[in-house]
Amino acid sequence: MSGNAPGKKKPTASRKKAAVAEAPRPSAPKQREKSTGLHIGEAAPGVAKVDPIIVADGVRRTFGGLTAVDVEHVEIPRGAITALIGPNGAGKTTLFNLLTGFDKPDAGSWVFDGSSLSGVPAFKVSRMGQVRTFQLTKALGLLTVVENMKLGAKGQKGEKFWHSLVPALWRAQDDEIEERAMRLLTKFKLDAKADDFAASLSGGQRKLLEMARALMSEPQLVMLDEPMAGVNPALTQSLLDHILDLKDEGMTVLFVEHDMHMVRHIADWVIVMAEGRVVAEGDPVTVMKNPAVVDAYLGAHQDVDLGVVTGRYGDGKAGAGVTAAQIEAEGRAELEDEEK
Amino acid sequence: MDWLNILSNSASSIISPATMAYALAALGLAVHFGYAGLLNMGVAGFMALGAYGYAISILTFGFPWWLAMLVGLVASAGFAFVLGIPTLRLRGDYLAIVTIAAAEVVRLLFLTTAFDPVTGSADGLSGYHGSFRDANPLPDGNYGFGPWVYSSDQWWVRIVGVIALALAVVLVWRLMASPWGRVLKGIREDEDAVRALGKNVFSYKMQALVLGGVIAGAGGIVYALPSAVNSGVYVTSLTFFVYTALLLGGAATVFGPLIGSLIFWVLQTLLSNLLPAMVQAGILPFMSQIQAGTLRFILVGVALMLLVVFRPQGIFGNKKELTFVR
Structure with a gap:
């Protein structure tokens, strides 16, 4: 895709600004109330x-x-x-x-x-x-990460056939979209990848x-x-x-x-x-x-370690108070119930 | 061997109308296949409609040359539209089957004797040059230097061809650098993803099909400008030649189709001159001159295969793309 040179702009000043403004978030998750x-x-x-x-x-x-x-x-x-x-x-x-x-x-x-x-x-x-x-x-593998993002924006003037031929009509909006895309990418920690193919x-x-x-x-x-x-x-x-x-x-x-x-x-x-x-x-x-x-x-045993459920290891290891023998016995009882 | 003649003929093909016609058709195909991911195997049909639209408009309806060209382009656009309504819902490989069939239908309609007075059936059409040559602003005579000496009429064809090509290149280049082109490339990668983002995928595919169809139709017109129109030209192998030229240059590029067509035709001319000359000189004793003439088509086929296997992104394609072969 070397023919579309004008579309691939160097990272603009606004793009860098967006990256600086949004510092990486602290990693400690905050407690949030559930909606009830x-x-x-x-x-x-x-x-x-x-x-x-x-x-x-x-x-x-x-x-x-x-x-x-x-x-x-x-x-x-x-x-x-x-x-x-x-x-x-x-x-x-x-x-x-x-x-x-x-x-x-x-x-x-x-x-x-x-x-x-x-x-x-x-x-x-x-x-x-x-x-x-x-x-x-x-x-979209052979689009860059930032192109992927810009594709998501709604109501783009430059996406109409005839409008797209006149960059003056959509350039400003496109820059705006790119700025927003970079802000989101920064938030998702993908900003360093912005100009790479999504396939990478x-x-x-x-x-x-x-x-x-x-x-x-x-x-x-x-x-x-x-x-x-x-x-x-x-x-x-x-x-x-x-x-x-x-x-x-x-x-x-x-x-x-x-x-x-x-x-x-x-x-x-x-x-x-x-x-x-x-x-x-x-x-x-x-x-x-x-x-x-x-x-x-x-x-029935969603909280039990898989090893116990399948009987690969026995007592105490999963700490859920269930043993392989118990599960097996329950399973057999269930089967018998169904047969009846 | 007459090396001077062989090389001169090859060099001459650099600006031959056939080269320009292929470049236009390949550019149209780049829009279809390279950018929108539409596996159109019916390029020959689009070219035929451009060429016949032009010739019939002049011969049957007496239109001036420019209006006839417009008719040719509109015919290609109409074909794209009608073809697109049922087929653009199909997946890639099915679209290929349908387009190849549609192009054959077009060719056979021009070949059949039912419309002989208009289409000339197997004889094709000729003698439609009057209006075009009358518009030639160049004074009579021969111009140029070296291998590129042509009459004023021949130059006029080439000038119009170059103008058409330049317009098409600028158009495609601007479009693909715009958000419109971005949507199209997105559709090529995964149309459901693009649909989920609120783009009318069908409409974009239709626009791409019509745009590429019109450019390929322009290629057909340029192909028809210097000589005659014959349905025997617009066969499926023409589509494959155009694909070879496109893949040689790079499918998702603007200048790839140009350079690809150039290389394709220079090599074709070189081989068609060189191989028979080699037979004559006794270098290829196991074949006749006629056989040598067809050998080049075999070589084209081999070249296409090698190209797709070893350099699918073409000469101009992005090297990075090769890392992620789909």
Whole structure:
């Protein structure tokens, strides 16, 4: 891509200024209060929320004979962090795709921020302020990191065919966008990589880039599909802080995640899906004690070391007061129950 | 061997209309394939529509040359638009199949005797130069030096070709350096990601298809300017030649298609002169002169393969890109 020389400017003065102004954040995570009182009435599947940002009704999606998603009613609370959990194949990502217009449901309707989203194409959903990331990270490899970021900004004049031919029309806006991009990159500690191809980033850095890029569009609702998958523990900590920051800035977050520690730590509300349906809802602590959730997803020994569960090592090592023999006995009893 | 003649012919091809036509077509393809990631295998169809649009407008409708050129460009744009509506929803490899078929449909429509009075079917069209040559501002006579001595009419074709090429280069260069080009490159990398960021991917792909189609159509017109139009030219192998020129220079570059076409044609001319001469001189005793003439096409094929395997980013491509072969 040597022919596009004029597009690749040297880092401007404003870019450096942005980098200096935002010093690296202290690494000690601050304690934050969880949002409570989000729902009306008893926390059950489909419970009404005080201030929902998304209300979905009767959303169904089938692939041939398989019903991937069959949600009667669900509401996502505004200004809170909601986790969507459930076993593999529960329809979490399919629901994500439906809500963001990447897939079309067989039936159902849903409303985002007061306007119906049924049949609205994905790019318009995003323009309305509901932006998503992907389970398999989609960094645009042969664009530089900063180009990736600038692509996220909404309402760019220079993105129209005829306008793009007259740089005077969009240059100022483009510089502004670049400044904002650099501020965000600094926050996500990617500023040193700004002029590298996104393909040169590590998996975790790509996750960060994708999230930062989504934020460039200044969304109201950020939908993250497994933001922690394949990210090392140290980076997880900073990603968690970034997600909590989003809430502080007034955004709503909906995320799919399998890491239960993370869900417990940051989610204000948890929606549990299994076989396409919402089987439980509630605050993280309550939901994780719900027998339906334990059965469908968590498993009876979620807090026990894997070595104990599989019987590779015995007493005392995991410190959870359960032994391999005990588990085996329980398992056998369960099997016998089923046979009856 | 007449080395002087061989080298002179090769040098002459540097500014031949064919070179410019290829450069334009390759530039259009750079927009499609290099920047937008659209695997268009129907370049020959776009060129045919440009050429036939130009020739038919003059011969059948008596349009002046400039209006005829405009008709040729509009025909290419229209083809791109009609082709794009059903096909741009397809993934890369399917798009390639559909475009290759569409280009063949176009060629066969021009070849069929059903429209003989207009298209000339297998004979093609010729004798449409009057209006274009009348507009020639150069006085009659021969100009130039060394291998580049041409008549005023030949120069006029080359001047128009260079102007068209320059306009197209500046247009593509400005576009790709703008946020519009950024979106297009993003679509090439992953269109779902770009869609998730609120860009109307279909519309951008359509704009790219039409833009590249018009530039390729301009290539067809320049190809038709000096001599005649014949459907036998716009075959699928033309598409492959244009791809060779493009990949030689670098697919996602602005000057790559130019240099690629230049190298392609200089080498073609050199080989087409050199190989038969070598047979004549007894250096290649195992083949006839005619066989030697076709040997160059085999060499082109081998070159294309080597290029894609060992230097997929082309001469002008960014070295860094090679590190991240997709």
